[in-house]
Amino acid sequence: MLPNSTARLRFREMTLADLDLMSSLLGDPDVMTYYPAPKSQDESAAWIKWNQNNYARHGYGLWIVETRDGEFVGDCGLTWQHVNGRAELEVGYHVRRDVQGRGYASEAALASRDFARDVLGVPLLVAIIHPGNVASRRVAERMGMQQLEDDMGGSMVRTVMGIELR
Numbered sequence: 001m002l003p004n005s006t007a008r009l010r011f012r013e014m015t016l017a018d019l020d021l022m023s024s025l026l027g028d029p030d031v032m033t034y035y036p037a038p039k040s041q042d043e044s045a046a047w048i049k050w051n052q053n054n055y056a057r058h059g060y061g062l063w064i065v066e067t068r069d070g071e072f073v074g075d076c077g078l079t080w081q082h083v084n085g086r087a088e089l090e091v092g093y094h095v096r097r098d099v100q101g102r103g104y105a106s107e108a109a110l111a112s113r114d115f116a117r118d119v120l121g122v123p124l125l126v127a128i129i130h131p132g133n134v135a136s137r138r139v140a141e142r143m144g145m146q147q148l149e150d151d152m153g154g155s156m157v158r159t160v161m162g163i164e165l166r
Contacts, residue, residue, distance in 0.1 A: 001059045001119060003111040009073065009104065011063040011111070013055055014048045018064055021072045022048055030097045031074075034130035036155070054079060060115070062092060065108045073099055076108035078116055081128055083151050083160055088126045089116060093139065100135070106142045113143045117165040126162040137161065 002011045014022065019041065025031055026039035026047060039047065054061030062077035074095040081090040091112045093105045109127075116125045127140040128151060137159070145161035 001115075002063060003077075003108075003115040005068070006107050006111050008067060009107055009111070010066055010068055011076075011108075012066070014051045014062070014064050014075070016045065016048055018048060019045055021064075022075070025072075025074055025094055025096060028097055031094055034133045034136070051075075051077075051079075060120070065093075065095075065104065072096070073104050073108070076105070077112055078120075078125075081126075082153060083126060083128065084149065084153060088124065088160075088162075089120075089122050090126050090128055091116070091143070092127070093136075105136075105139045109139050109143055113163070113165075121166075123166045124162055124164055126160050129159045129161060131157065131159050 023041045023044040026044045029038050032038040051061035060078050062075045062079060065073040065076050067073060076093040078089055078091055080087050091109050093109050095105045113125055116122050127145055129136045129140060140161040143163060145163045147159060148162040149160045151158040151160050
């Protein structure tokens, strides 16, 4: 299952053949500014395997996002995350640094939101965002999300944005 293509973007499942692309994306210190550290190649391979497990278990996960011409943009999609001790479906996104600011994250996230609403029928979709990540918060707001709460789990406080889909 995949979100519908958009005016500029298409989605596909990740495979281990995407390791170099994903290592470049997740290993970029600028892209991973709000993570504890950029990911190594082994950690990027584990990221791909985690998403493949999500596809098998749920039918969705984070997908590779490409332009309609096949240029790699990043990843975006839906994963289950823990928020203050409960499971919530999150939309997540990473976009290559050199193509940020073109609206790709918003376009992909909106398609993922629509997939969660129209195909999965979930009542609530969240985005878990580092409080300093203003660009990611703007993407969440473009999806119609508002701040719901702070997540107190883990090593830092995270902002939980959300939208009711029903």
